[in-house]
Amino acid sequence: MTWQQLDEHAKSIAAVLYSSGIRQDDTVAVQIPNSIALTATYLALWRLGAVATPMPVSYRRHELSGIVRACDAVAVITTGRLGDRAMAAEALDPTTEHDRLHTVFAFGPDVPSGAVEIEPATVPRDDLVAASTYASGLHLTINDRVTICWTSGTEAAPKGVPRCHADWLAVGQGVQDGLGTTEESVLVNPFPLVNMAGFAAALLPWLIGGGHLVHHHPLDIAVYLGQIQQHRATHTTMPPAILTMLLQNDDLRGKFDLSSLQRVGAGGAPLPPPVVEAWQNDHGVEVINFFGSNEGVCLLGAPGDIPDPTVRAQHLPNYAAPDRSWVVRLSRSTEVRLVDPLTGVVVDTIGGRGELRLKGPTVFGGYLEGTAAASPFDEDGFLCSGDVFELCGDHGEYLRFVDRIKEIIIRGGMNIAPAEIEGLLQDHPAVSEVAIVGVPDDVLGEKCCAVVVPSAGATPTLDDLTAHLRARDIASFKLPERIELVDTLPRNAVGKLLRRHIRTDLLESK
Structure with missing residues (x-):
């Protein structure tokens, strides 16, 4: 789709939602695989001032029912069928359990009786006009909530992470500084577009920088590499294990033309320095070291900040380092400190270790009421990440991940x-x-x-x-x-x- 086609597609979906009662501040659960439909659905909800609560398609009734209850969702948007699963029929079951949940929307085919089918091509003009008139009359601010994502910590139930426009803009601009996407960029997104990984590494850089977004789901290496070749992708994200596997598997890598790739984001596990070095020096691909969470930890080792790939593989920038400026603009508005979790003392010696704590525009305001047992912030208002880092570099300019405090x-x-x-x-x-x-x-x-x-x-x-x-x-x-x-x-x-x-x-x- 072109940008204009996507805009029209989102307006049509918004009209269907509006005609069935979706209004500003309503929370709507979204369970759709990576697709144009998913992207347009988010845009449609935000056009109406509604809040999207994304869920992986692998979630079933157990998770769906709990999330609907926790965020008081009024509707679910899903697909009629996905593989051998009747997704819309599954979503209809909880409507009898939750008073506020009144509608299940579904993209076809195989939309069951009782669900509202979303068919953008057949939306009546009167519905389009009514939805557009409503949307144009809304008063919206950057502080309006747009998503409630979900994260599992040490508690049994998932915790809701509300986000507003300003939160996501801050995250997106920070990542955009590292990825450097433009209108000519092509991004292939292999991560479910339901939380920080998909939003920060794909959706937001694409919306901010322009270009072409290609979705992939679920992970199939041959299909994924084929998409990179077919669309001449310039940017993507990969788990460190996949980066390593591709580098070691000459036969598999040789079957696809990956020469268009310029930058690859990676995170979630330590990056081996020789792997990052080989991708850059032998294949011309710069690997960006991402470290993030739904709550707002957003650090990235960009080539402009850490040129040496072997250093970048294991280190992230310490925005608190004195007399040091960074390419990523988030560094100028993010406070970082390491704190000994036992004593509460701030770690300031090279080689010292402590829990990473942050304060800044990417940090969320707190968990959804009723979904977390305790506040994630310390007495100074810093987010306690639950992750242990070591202070590194000649002048403490780097942070190196050591281990997770959390048990997830x-x-x-x-x-x-x-x-x-x-x-x-x-x-x-x-x-x-x-x-x-x-x-x-x-x-x-x-x-x-x-x-x-x-x-x-x-x-x-x-x-x-x-x-x-x-x-x-x-x-x-x-x-x-x-x-x-x-x-x-x-x-x-x-x-x-x-x-x-x-x-x-x-x-x-x-």
Whole structure:
């Protein structure tokens, strides 16, 4: 689509939504795969002043119902069918459970009875005029909420992360400074367009810089590389494992012409310096080191700030470094500090380690009411990231990621809260105790392993556990992919589960 065609497409979708009662400040759940339809749906909702709460298509009734309840959504927008799943029919079920949820919209085909079909080509002109008149009369500000994304931490339930126009503009401009997209750029987006990864690395740079956005979903390496070749992509994002795999696999890489690539964003796991160096020196592709979260951590190692690829691979800019200016404009409005999580003392010595804390325009204002047990901010108003960094460089100009304080598992860019899975497995008759931990995976980064203390006389299998979870309509990416049976689970003196001991003592030793 051209920009004008996309604008008309979004206006038609907005007309369908408006005619069925969607108004300013309404929250609408969106569960659509990466596509023109998804992009246009976001634009349509924002045109009406409504709030989008994006959900991965892998979410099922368990997650959908919880999110709808938490954010008081009035509608769901999805597809009639995706593969073997009747998405719209699944979304219709929660309408009987939530008083505010009144409409399920669906793109065809296979839109079931009871859902409102979105068919932009057949929208009556009167509906288009009515929606346009309504939109033109709205009073909108940069502080109006536009999204509620979801992130899983150590709590069992996901936490809502509200964002306004100003938040996303700040994130987008910061990333745009690093990526440097223009009207001539072509971006291929392989990440689900539901949270920081997809919004920051693809949607926002495209909207701000112009150019051509190509969606990819779900990840299929051959299709993905084919899109880069076909569309002569200049920018994309890749998990570090994929960057490494492609560099090592000459046969696969040689099947596709990737010569158009200029810059690739990567994050979510440490970047090997030799890999970043080889992409830049041997293939002319600059790798940008991204570090972000839905809550607002937004640091990026851009080539203009860290020219040496081996340094850029493992370091991020420390915006608090004295007498240092940075290409990324966010550096001038973002405060950064490392704090010892035990003592609360600010770390200011080279080689010192502490929790990364930030304050600035990309940081959100707080979790959606009722979705988080505690505030993520310290007494000075800094966001506590839960991530440990080391102060590096000759003058403390760099930060190096060390480890996560949080216990979440990150599988292919998707966050999994162990407590959520453990809670669902705890009532399995063959399970006495269970701990969900992440184990390394070459492609996805991490996978879930269920460490189980069996009930007396029972021998649960992986199939038993996954069947139990599937019966509760949980997303497939959260399912355990390995099981280990043990006699006891390690705990500290107050009974808290020692996950690190499980990973080191029970798993890495095998």
